[in-house]
Amino acid sequence: DGGITQSPKYLFRKEGQNVTLSCEQNLNHDAMYWYRQDPGQGLRLIYYSQIVNDFQKGDIAEGYSVSREKKESFPLTVTSAQKNPTAFYLCASRGTGWSNQPQHFGDGTRLSIL
Amino acid sequence: KQEVTQIPAALSVPEGENLVLNCSFTDSAIYNLQWFRQDPGKGLTSLLLIQSSQREQTSGRLNASLDKSSGRSTLYIAASQPGDSATYLCAGRRGDDKIIFGKGTRLHILP
Numbered sequence: 001d002g003g004i005t006q007s008p009k010y011l012f013r014k015e016g017q018n019v020t021l022s023c024e025q026n027l028n029h030d031a032m033y034w035y036r037q038d039p040g041q042g043l044r045l046i047y048y049s050q051i052v053n054d055f056q057k058g059d060i061a062e063g064y065s066v067s068r069e070k071k072e073s074f075p076l077t078v079t080s081a082q083k084n085p086t087a088f089y090l091c092a093s094r095g096t097g098w099s100n101q102p103q104h105f106g107d108g109t110r111l112s113i114l
Numbered sequence: 115k116q117e118v119t120q121i122p123a124a125l126s127v128p129e130g131e132n133l134v135l136n137c138s139f140t141d142s143a144i145y146n147l148q149w150f151r152q153d154p155g156k157g158l159t160s161l162l163l164i165q166s167s168q169r170e171q172t173s174g175r176l177n178a179s180l181d182k183s184s185g186r187s188t189l190y191i192a193a194s195q196p197g198d199s200a201t202y203l204c205a206g207r208r209g210d211d212k213i214i215f216g217k218g219t220r221l222h223i224l225p
Contacts, residue, residue, distance in 0.1 A: 043205075105157040
């Protein structure tokens with residue numbers, strides 16, 4: 001079964017701690033995305049990557065970092081610089097073989113502060 | 115700056131009715147528009163993708179239309195069922211590969 005796997009489903013962060021959210025896809029998609037969803041805010045783009053070893057900042061990248069060392073994996077680190085990290089984080093991927101392919105999403109990680 | 119607006123924010127209709135969800139966007143230079151469904155606490159499920167050169171797409175009881183000139187898309191749901199209750203989001207893809215989302219319409223189908 002092809003799809004996107006996000007882990008963990010729930011994550012708790014202590015003050016001053018960095019945490020890393022995992023996103024793995026077996027869809028052979030080149031492009032991957034991280035979004036943050038807050039109640040009443042819709043989805044906001046944090047980072048995206050169109051190809052391995054390359055990524056771009058989205059609209060709210062401050063306090064976050066990513067890496068794209070493998071095509072299948074796009075982990076997101078929420079650093080201690082992100083002062084309001086409590087949110088639902090969604091990872092997505094998209095095939096780019098021909099340009100207008102749909103996005104597919106994982107089931108999300110809910111991050112809370114202890 | 116591309117903005118995507120969905121009206122209404124919430125909608126309740128009796129089971130069996132046909133309904134229309136609206137999505138408007140400010141920049142007509144979008145590559146495609148995608149409609150998603152989101153159940154509480156879950157990720158997004160893709161429903162329909164309309165390319166910029168297309169006018170509509172259909173899947174079962176769902177029909178999505180796109181009018182780039184007016185900056186509008188609609189999602190039509192026929193013969194609504196309680197299982198259709200969810201939040202519906204639309205998203206437009208720009209040339210820089212950024213995908214901009216609306217805030218969604220929360221749909222409640224009354225049994």
